[in-house]
Structures are given as structure tokens and as C-alpha cells.
Amino acid sequence: MCCNINNDLDKCYMERALELAEYAASLGEVPVGAVIVHKPTGNIIGEGWNKRESDKSPLAHAELMAIENASKKLGGWRIVDSEMYVTLEPCPMCAGAIIHSKLDRVIFGAYDKKSGSVCSVQKMFAFPYNHKPEVAGGVMEEQCSTLLKVFFKELRRKKKENGLHWDKSMSMAFKRASENGD
Ligand SMILES: [Zn+2]
16 A cells, blocks of 8 residues: 555656655754645645744644645635645644545555554554545655755754754754754
8 A cells, every 4th residue: 555656657646745854854844845736627725835834833734735835826715636645644633634524545655653654553444434535655755854954964064053042943843853862
């Protein structure tokens, strides 16, 4: 179920998700990006990036923002004939939202051993819910995980440099990085 796929089309959409993740990093957010693709047209109908610090909300994950955008674009809550590309394995909240939104498939980049809930910690799409999206992991894994590693490395460097004087959002992100063991 958690197979690696690496065709050109998948890479193309994952590259867009990576751009969104980089945008998140430029805002001081942990870099995660997501896009939703409408399969019949190949169009991107939803985009999102992690903005938990900006929104001051634990709900502000890239996947939920992309789902919100796509459902507005389609004019309904069912995001049918569509797939999500996301740079990091979805957490349990986002995996639940993906089931509810009826997406056909999720393609993710880096595995998340601490809270990834479609392959790593558990496999939510294998449970007997009324909708079971397909999943493929490890697409452009190297680029997706490098982006996260570089971000956390930079946070640690800033902390060392600035000691107690660095800003609060960085401090919170660093705390998370430490918790994640990065
Ligand atoms: Zn999530």
C-alpha cells in the first residue's frame, strides 16, 4: 500500500507542493506544502501550506487549506476524481479530512515516523471507513525531507546565535523540532 511511485507527472505536482513548502519556510513555518489535482483536467484546484504559527492554530495544516480551497473551487464538499500531493505524510487529523473529502489518492514525499498516519504510525486508509483513498509514499522523498532538515538546522543555528533574544515563533518551532528529534 505504501509503495514508491516516481513518474514524471507525480514529480511535476510534487514540485509545486515543494514550492509551497518553501514558501511556508520563508514565513518561518515548518515547511509542508500540498496541492490537489483534478484528474480529468490535470488542473490544480487547491493549494495549501503549513501556517500554524501565522494563524496561531493547530488546525492550519497544508492539507486542510488545500481541501478548503478545492471544495470552494468545485462548489461542494466532495472533492471527487481528485488526488492530493503533499510533501510530508499526513497526520491523523489530515488523514481523517482526506477520507471525509472523498479524495481518490494521496501521494506524499517524506515519511513522518512520529505522526504519519497513512503508513508510519498507523494506516488509517486501511481501516473500514466508508471511503478508502489509495496512498503512495516516498515520491521525491529526498527533496521533501531535506527541506525539513535544513529548516530545523537553521532554527538550531539561530538559537545558538541569538540565545534568549530570538523571536517567539522561532522558539515554538524549535521546541517542536526538539520534540521530533530532528
Ligand atoms: Zn495534518
